Amino acid sequence: MTIANAVNEQRLWQRHMDLAKIGATAKGGVNRQAFTPEEAEARKLLAGWAAARGFSCAVDDIGNLFFRRAGTDPDAAPVVTGSHIDSQPTGGKFDGAYGVLAGLEVLEAAEDAGIVTKRPLEFVAWSNEEGGRFQPATMGSAVYTGAMNFDEMLAVIDRTGAKVGDLLPATLAATPGAQRRAFGTPLGAYIEAHIEQGPILEMEDLTIGIVTGIQGCRWFAVDVEGSEAHAGTTPFSARRDAFRAAHAIVAELYELTVDDKDILRFTVGCFEVAPGSPNTVPGHVYFTLDIRHPDAAFLKELGDKVEDVCRRNANGLKYTLRETYNVPPIKFDDGVVGRIRDCTKELKLSHRDMISGALHDAKYMNDICPAGMIFVPCEKGISHNEVEAARPADLAAGARVLAEAMIALANQ
Amino acid sequence: MTIANAVNEQRLWQRHMDLAKIGATAKGGVNRQAFTPEEAEARKLLAGWAAARGFSCAVDDIGNLFFRRAGTDPDAAPVVTGSHIDSQPTGGKFDGAYGVLAGLEVLEAAEDAGIVTKRPLEFVAWSNEEGGRFQPATMGSAVYTGAMNFDEMLAVIDRTGAKVGDLLPATLAATPGAQRRAFGTPLGAYIEAHIEQGPILEMEDLTIGIVTGIQGCRWFAVDVEGSEAHAGTTPFSARRDAFRAAHAIVAELYELTVDDKDILRFTVGCFEVAPGSPNTVPGHVYFTLDIRHPDAAFLKELGDKVEDVCRRNANGLKYTLRETYNVPPIKFDDGVVGRIRDCTKELKLSHRDMISGALHDAKYMNDICPAGMIFVPCEKGISHNEVEAARPADLAAGARVLAEAMIALANQ
Known part of the structure; x- marks a missing residue:
């Protein structure tokens, strides 16, 4: 019997439904x-399922939770899969949970x-991937690889002042029998x-x-400072219209971000206009730019043009441009990606190569070992939303590819 | 001695300073x-000044306050000037006050x-011109001419629930000796x-x-309904980006409102984007359009194009367009405007014809008698602001033109 044939669609689906009862929201999502x-x-539930099959459990100091099925070579580094079981405050049943439960x-x-x-x-549930309550996101995997500093993360507080360091003991107490694992193992x-x-x-x-890689991302925040003026009495020539300048900046950015291949992502997500009165020329606008592309050179060149675009279109108004986020694109390991592709073809599943639009824990694993990702469809592409949905057959198909690829890698 | 020579710059300026003490704000403005x-x-102060010179006082049921210097024909209708003594919550010393004190x-x-x-x-202080607390603005003059309904205005409430009808007795009690005047006298x-x-x-x-007229004004409110989506994972082809659609609508309106003569006024004053997260494609945008022009046909034609512009640029998204305000332009009386121009020239004052960008009580008077307006400069054009400023010499110059024009009209 191949492992792909042993993957049990019904069991996998039921695990999702059972896990989703913990933190279930009225609208069918998860908090x-x-x-x-x-x-x-949720950690206890996972640990119970794993223990029932004899898998061993380990946890590190930030709560990354590992479950292991032993191999024949006790000294060999494990082939690991996983994702996260924390959710957005109004999250869905599948984001993160799927990667953990597919691993199980x-x-x-x-x-x-x-x-x-x-x-x-092994499968792992990385700690605090979402970052909805405690920023930054992907905290557990980034600390594991050393990309983020553990002590700094212990001091992170939420909006109520609760501190990661104070909450971690209760998190670790959820799996009392777990071995303690060192970061970077x-x-x-x-x-x-x-x-x-x-x-x-x-x-x-x-x-x-x-998934052949994760696109890079650059965020910018722009403030344009004009002067408030009466909409009826102030001629265009005397206006210092912050809205109009901001509109012009965005207009040129829209022209610069035309992409027939539809790979580039460009989003104006925040756009705040003050004072916000119908008959007052706006004196201030704050807006954000989110630019993403899988090609590092392209992303750098485009992002570096933003300053010029602001200057050209600010119409003499004062503006400030800040880059608030800059994560270069990453490329997954050719060997792992090729293995996933081979297994997908062997299973005769329809497929395509693609770039991840969102960040995942795999980004950090890619720094320390050969890494890759497998995507399955979700309904209308909706995520970070209580209505997030996926089909049992798709989840099982992804788990079969994952299983075949892991077994192949585990015997290398 | 001509009346122009009798206008006393120092007295006029001091009246402004004295009136501005009532409701004075820390920043030098008036509330x-x-x-x-x-x-x-302020009504009591005005009434005291008028009584000291023997001018009679009258008030109507909504608090419009008239002061009269008799003529030789007791049956002749008066030549009236005036404006308002109510202010914006953070208003200046001159908006409205100047027109009343120039009359005095x-x-x-x-x-x-x-x-x-x-x-x-006569000079008059019209009731509730600003409308900051009780909408609509220009309430007193509009009720006087019958353009607004008195009983409806009595029922108007402010944000705390206070009602015009309940506050009017205290307002009327400020001038106990005043005759009662009928609306529309x-x-x-x-x-x-x-x-x-x-x-x-x-x-x-x-x-x-x-001032040869007051430009017309049309206000529109537009809601564009898209779908929220992940900025990293959603390709352009799958987005329903409310921001981008709203941006495109405004872009075409900017093209349509180019005016080399700089007479047309077009303002986007409100522009609210939801949910307002840097990495979420906006699902909803609300924005307002304020379009003004002195030519009624032009204003109608341009305003009537807005619906088509929305449809063309909404990119298939649902939108709603509401016209929230529509005041046609008005043209002041040629005889009055000509008289003001003649007096200005006789006084050898630099001048130009212009259109009022803002609405004034004169709009309603123009419906019931020959009417006109005189503007004087204010610093940087700033008004509805505590830093509003004007020069004593300019205020006096305007009062001289007003005086000469009123005397001429009063002897017709």
Whole structure:
């Protein structure tokens, strides 16, 4: 029996439904934010499922939670999959949970099929991926690899003043039998399965997204300072209209971001106009730019043009431009990506290569081991939303690809 | 002695400074809103000044306050000037106050110069011109002419629930000796002096604006309904970006409102984007359009294009367009405007014809008698602001033109 055949669609689906009861919202979503009692309860549920199949449990100091099915070589670094079980405050049942539960399904399927691997198989629930309550996001995986500083993260507080360091003991107490694992303990390879959180697979009626990388992202915040004036009495020539200048800046950016291939992402998400009265020429506008592209050079060149665009279109008004975020694109390991592609083809699943539009824990794993990702469709591309939905057959298909790829990597 | 020579710059300036003490703000402005104790105190001060010169006082049921210097023909309708003494919550010393105090100055100058007129000379302080606390604005003058319904205005409430009808008795009690005047009592002619509230006279270094009309105004409110989406994962082709659609609508309106003569006024004053997160494609935008022009046909044609512009640029998104205000332009009486122009030239004051960008009580008087307006410069065109400023010499120059024009009209 192949491991793909041992993947149990019904079991995988039921695990999602059971996990989603913890922190369930009235609208069918999940509120299970990092370091809450709900998230701790979800850890216990996971640990119970894993223990029932004999998988061992380990946790590190920031709460990253690992479950292992042993291989024949006890010294070999594990092949790891996973994602996160924390959610947005109004999150869905699948974002993160799928990657963790697909990992559990792979280990269970390996048990059911009696498959022996050289390397251990592991799945992990990374701590505080969402960052809705405690910023930054992807905290657990970034601390694990050393990209973020553990002590700094302990001091992070939420809006009520609650501190990560004060909440961690309760989180760690959820799995009292877990071994303690050191940050940076080596991984043999890492594959993360995730719902796409975008509409492409559904639009193209495909089952598997073979994720070749994560696009880079640059954020800018712009303030334009004009002068308030009476809309009836002030001629255009005497206006210092902050709205009009901001509108012109965005207009040129729209021209610069035309992309026939539809790979570039450009978004104006915040646009705040003051004082906001129908008959007053606006004196101040604040707006944000979110620019993403998988090509580092392209992203740098485009982002570096923003300053000139602001200067050209500010119409002499004072403006300030700040870059608030800059994450370069990453490319996943050719070997891992190729393995995922091969397994997808062998399973005769429709597929395409794609770039992840969102950041994932896999970004940090890619720094320390060969890594890749598998996407499955979600309804209308909707995520970070209580109506987030996915089909059992798609989730199982992704788990089958994941299982085959992990077994192959675990025997290398 | 001509009446122009009898106009006393120092007295006129001191009246402004004295009146501005009532409701004075820390920043040098005035908070003297309609139907407040402060406004009542200002009425008492005015009445005291008028009584000291023997001018009679009358008031109507909504608090419009008239002061009269008798003419030789007791049956002749008066030549009236005036404006308002209520202010914006953060208003200045000159908006409205100037028109009332220039009127007092004309009557005092006529006394000082011993000038006899056939018609009575009057100045009036119209009730609740600003409308900051009780909407609509220009309430007193509009009720006087029948353009607004008195009983409806009595029911108007402010944000705290206070009602015009309940506050009026205290307002009327400020001038206990006043005769009661009926709404619509005929006027022989009406001239209103006002600071320009715009920058044109100052920019062109001119003293007198001969106001030939008030531009028309159309307001629109637009809601664009898109769909929120992840800025990283959603390709352009799958977005329903409310911001981008609203931006495109405004872009075409900017093209349509280019005016080399700089007469047309077009303002986007409100522009509210939801949910307002840097990495979320906006799902909703609300914005307002304020379009003004002195030519009725032009204003109608342009305003009527807005619907098509919305449809063309909404990119298939749902939108709603509402026209929230529509006041056609008005043209002042040729005889009155000509008289103001002649007097200005005789006084050798620099001047230009201009259109009022803002609405004034003179709009309603124009419906019932020959009417016109005189503008004087204000610093940087700033008004509805505590820093509003004007020069004593300009205020006196405007009062001289007003005085000469009123005397001429009062002897017709």
